[in-house]
Amino acid sequence: MPSPLRYLLVGTHVPASGQGGGMVRYVVEMARGLAARDDVELHVLAGAGAGPAFTGLVDPDRVHTLPGRGPLVSAVERLAGARVGGRMDVVHGTKHLLPRGVPGVGVLTVHDMLALDRPHDFGLAKRVLVRAPYLASLRAADALVCVSAATRDRVTSYLPSAASRTTVVHHPDGSSLTSVVAEEVPGLAGRPFALVVGDPSPRKNVGLVVDAWAAVRAAVPDAVLVVVGPDSWGPTDRGAAFTAMAAEGAVAAMGHVPDARLRWLYEHARVVLCPSLAEGFGLPAAEGLTFGAPVLTSEDPALAEASPVGAQRLPGRRPEVWATAITEHLRRPRPDVAGRPARRGWDDVVEETLEAVRRVQR
């Protein structure tokens, strides 16, 4: 049997809790999947103090840590090779950066190109510090693993020469929420509500549906718009009508909600709204379909890719069109549609990523 691949997974953005958004979940699930394989010897590069996130997944001796976190440390991360002892066969960056100085096949997962497509969504530090090393990492990687064809297309818009190095490895099309038991959200049972999942950063375009809500309420007076998601880490756009709508209970901003409640919201929303202007993958659209909800998305290609059938596309700049479509859904009972069964899981993601590595090695 050949020696296992010495594989360094870079997860410096994962907090000690191991909990977080899509990019955090990606690393944790990849670590879980890679660690379970006989043909991989997994090492992890973690942020300072974040070792506990990988407890039980990775041998503690194989968790290597940086001195800190944040944009400045991200810049240092590119030079972090010296912190990892011995030669690696594979070095896998999972968020923008691929460390330099670690020999081996360089793999970079590309979640999106938002740092270049929408630079003003980022704070000044990230805007200045991340772009150049991100582009350098994209140029240096032997294999670019793109989470969607839409993301691959954006990569090759900037770097046409990267086309031959890109591989599309979609996220699982199911939802981790299927493993939890739904828990009712107080005050919403029996009420017609629409669900939008996303932080209030301008790209998520939550403001569009908030500003459309007055027209919806005129037609369906007891309608509620449920907004789930953490605060924005940069600029914020909740919509001009947000404060007034929230004050009268027409908009319920719930912040982060536990998975059990999020599942309940997906299961009971009359319609799930995905107005985001630019996505890398489009998880809320996939999750809405997983739970049999009607889904409205913007024309963003990644959202369309995540919901190839069963979702309705609307222009992301026309609140009046969204108001009309939402009203139609709220006026009728939620259709009794079976959820979409998952066709791929994290094991598929791990296997397809390793296949991209093997192609480079060949």
Add this chain to the structure above:
Amino acid sequence: MSSADVSGILSTPVYGEALTVRHVAAGAELATARAVAAVQTAAGWSSTAHEVADLPGLALDDVDAVVLWGADAAAGRDVVAGRRATVVVLDAAGTRAVLTRPARWVAELRRAAGTNLLLVPAGLAERCTRWGPPVPLAHRPEGLPGDAAVTVLSAWTARAYAFGRRPAAQPGG
């Protein structure tokens, strides 16, 4: 109308939504812009082409997107000032000028915030990414004003709203 595949740019039918677009150009690009506007208008958009000198007087309140062709028109971002989704279309000479002339480079950098999307020839995209000011970038379709190329340009024009800063005022809202 051409059946160019633009699903990687826009997942809705390109001309399914009637956009109002103003093209602004000078010199040789003006003829191309006029021809593009004619194709878009035939497809159902409200699309017109104008001389650069006309830009300050153009009414933009009901306009969805402004397309600025070439270096002279690109300076029109000082007038549009982020009020509308703005696409800048450069040819090879214009792109090279930005990359090699410091004054042009600085001007482009200053106008970056008002640039929703910059379309440059595909062969120069990589150089533009390496040496150019940081702006959202895609490839100028080849073969303008042929129908297939105009369809791609139209898809990018509709998509431009998603990139760059959100215009301060919402049309039709």
